Amino acid sequence: MLLSSLFASPRVLLQLCVSTIHCMIASFISVVLYWTRGACVGGNSAAGYKLQQRVTTPTSVNYHFTRKCNYKCGFCFHTAKTSFVLPIEEAKRGLSLLKEAGMEKINFSGGEPFLHERGEYLGELVQYCKLDLQLPSVSIVSNGSMIKEKWFQKYGDYLDILAISCDSFNEETNQTIGRAQGRKSHVDSLYKIRNWCQQYKVAFKINSVINTFNIDEDMTEEINRLNPVRWKVFQCLLIDGENAGEKALREAERFVISDQQFQEFLDRHSSVSCLVPESNEKMRNSYLILDEYMRFLDCREGRKDPSRSILDVGVKDAICFSGFDEKMFFVRGGKYIWSKADMKLEW
Numbered sequence: 245m246l247l248s249s250l251f252a253s254p255r256v257l258l259q260l261c262v263s264t265i266h267c268m269i270a271s272f273i274s275v276v277l278y279w280t281r282g283a284c285v286g287g288n289s290a291a292g293y294k295l296q297q298r299v300t301t302p303t304s305v306n307y308h309f310t311r312k313c314n315y316k317c318g319f320c321f322h323t324a325k326t327s328f329v330l331p332i333e334e335a336k337r338g339l340s341l342l343k344e345a346g347m348e349k350i351n352f353s354g355g356e357p358f359l360h361e362r363g364e365y366l367g368e369l370v371q372y373c374k375l376d377l378q379l380p381s382v383s384i385v386s387n388g389s390m391i392k393e394k395w396f397q398k399y400g401d402y403l404d405i406l407a408i409s410c411d412s413f414n415e416e417t418n419q420t421i422g423r424a425q426g427r428k429s430h431v432d433s434l435y436k437i438r439n440w441c442q443q444y445k446v447a448f449k450i451n452s453v454i455n456t457f458n459i460d461e462d463m464t465e466e467i468n469r470l471n472p473v474r475w476k477v478f479q480c481l482l483i484d485g486e487n488a489g490e491k492a493l494r495e496a497e498r499f500v501i502s503d504q505q506f507q508e509f510l511d512r513h514s515s516v517s518c519l520v521p522e523s524n525e526k527m528r529n530s531y532l533i534l535d536e537y538m539r540f541l542d543c544r545e546g547r548k549d550p551s552r553s554i555l556d557v558g559v560k561d562a563i564c565f566s567g568f569d570e571k572m573f574f575v576r577g578g579k580y581i582w583s584k585a586d587m588k589l590e591w
Contacts, residue, residue: 300563300570301346304578307534309335309369310355315387316422317411319455321483322355323493328536329360336372338538338555345559349381349582358390367399374402381582383407385451388433389425393440400444404584407449407476410434412458413466420457421499438470445591447473447584454509455480455499467516473587474580475518479506481527484547522576530572532563542567 311324330338339350350373357366366384373382383405410430412418418430434450441448450472452463467475480499482488487496503523510521533541539550544567551557551565573579581587 299560300566300568302342302532302559302563303346304349304351304573304582305342305347305532305534306351306353307339307538308353308355309365309536310357310360311536312359313354313356313387314359314389314425315356317453318422318494319453319480319487319496319499320422320494321481321486321496322353323486324355325486325493326536329365330536330538332365332368334555335369335538336376338534338553339369339373339377341554341559343377343379345563348379349383350379351383351385353385356387356390357384358386358395363390363392363395367395370399371402374404381405383449383582385409387423388430388437389428391433391437391440396440396444396446400440400446403446404582405447405449405473406437406441407451407474408434408437409451409453411452411455412461413463414458414461417457417461421455434470438472442591445584445589447587447589449474449476451476451478453478453480453499454501454506456501457499459501459505459509462512464513464516467513467518472518473589474520475516477510477513477519477521478527479503479523481524482546483543484545486548489547520577526572526576529567529569530576530578532566532568540566540568 308322310329311322311326313320313324339347342350352366352369357363360366370382370384373379381404382402384403385407386409388408388410409423410418411421411423413431415424415429415431418424424430438448440446448470450467450470452458452475454477480496480501482496482500485491487494506521506523510519513519528543533543533548534554535541535548535550537550538553538555540554540562541548541550542565543549549565549567551562554562
């Protein structure tokens, strides 16, 4: 009786069809929203489809507040595409937002971070992060060429780690790479800064990018003499739009080495206890990178795709577009004793 009435009424049939279509659309939207939340809340979960229980915490953040540099390293993967630097109060506001979201370590980089305002902008941010935000670790990556002793005298107490980039202990090799300014000795600057770090109680670190021009070098003796707390050894990495591709300011293809070549370099330096290796696989997505606008940069597609700025949408909404692989962050040793107060160094 009911079926016959239903089929006898075109209006009822039409309403039933419309209702069914509405249910299908609602179901589809629900699934899409579920997937989207999974991608944002879960960070880098399997294709972003699995809803996780927590938002990614920005435990360690690399803030490239400037892209300008006085060196011209041929493999540079964060080039001077803009000259923009945030007003310092806006930068402080962003750093405060990161601290509220769980940041424990901030690393200031560039470009060359000591170039802007001769290091005063950087120094004020370092002091703010240690004194006002009470961060356990404040660090800097620099090429070392712009650092003066008076900077240590004014800001050294607030800095935990200073990493100086040095790819070779052969001055001609540094000139070929572009790790130089004029004929000034990069290696001499390295030793001078090492002594200042010792004098002003700042942990000293060295970063080296291994490429076709230094792949056969044995740096063991020099590294042991300098005795850094960490020697970060990176495999040269290509990033589209930065050091590869049509819009890039560098052409790094000639610097690229194979995985096997990189491993051979590591094997040659296996006796160096402070060595921390980072292959392309470990490096690409295991850093939380903020650009000069305080946007997280997603490198999963081999380029740097920016999120919206944390100053506009907050850390929680921006970080889900960072492409950050938290598991690889821990695998590569991203979390370590990074406060100089805990390192028990002999000054």
